[in-house]
Amino acid sequence: MIFNAQMLSGKTRCHLQPLPCPFSNQHALQGEALQAFIALQQSAAQQGFNLQPASSFRDFQRQQRIWNEKFEGRRKVHDDEGKPLPLEGLSDWEKAQAILRWSALPGGSRHHWGTEIDIFDPHLLPPGQQLQLEPWEYERGGYFFELSEFLNEALARFDFTLPFINVSERLEIGREPWHISYLPVAEAARRQFGPELLAAAWQDEEIAGKATLISHMDDIFERFYL
Secondary structure (H helix, E strand, O other): OOOOHHHHOOOOOOOEEEOOOOOOOOOEEEHHHHHHHHHHHHHHHHOOOOOEEEEOOOOHHHHHHHHHHHHOOOOOOEOOOOOEOOOOOOOHHHHHHHHHOOOOOOOOOHHHHOOEEEEEOHHHOOOOOOOOOOHHHOOOOOOOHHHHHHHHHHHHHHOEEOOOOOOOOOOOOOOOOOEEEEHHHHHHHHHHOOHHHHHHHOOOOOOOOHHHHHHOHHHHHHHHOO
16 A cells, blocks of 8 residues: 555545444545454454453544643653653753653554554443553553453454564554554555655654754654554
């Protein structure tokens, strides 16, 4: 598949199709990824799981809002154990590195491509428990562990992968056992994406810490981009 710059940076929805009801107003995926995800859902249902998306396509503006709120201290930035990280007193570059551990830059999220889905099973959430999307929920002892075991066996049959598991040692990004990626189309997008395209997407956009981020762009792509 050939992506244009607007598709890669989350500034258009032209490559997307809505998920079937009841999620059509909330979630959308690239067409091939959508069909593969429906097939994966059906396979999960046969094993007793209610596989659902917590997040799918995320546009530029949504990622921009997440980034700016974290950078400005209006949204939690957490460590690997899910504990809040205080950002007061840190330089802009130190703040950016803390955020990049778990959050992509606006225009730089794989969720822009329509190939990525954060998944969970609402039937496995304990009563009154809100979804956190933190690793412990999906690991041994967590309420989604059996779902993770199923996915480890099933994903490859539907051309999905877990891109944020077993990543290269050079990368300083967190483990995300909830994040699945439709590999055939995601790989095409990844090959077409780069620093120049991201910088172009930021023209006339308000990005917290923008000057610092631009000055460290090569380092960011080396350490925080999959």
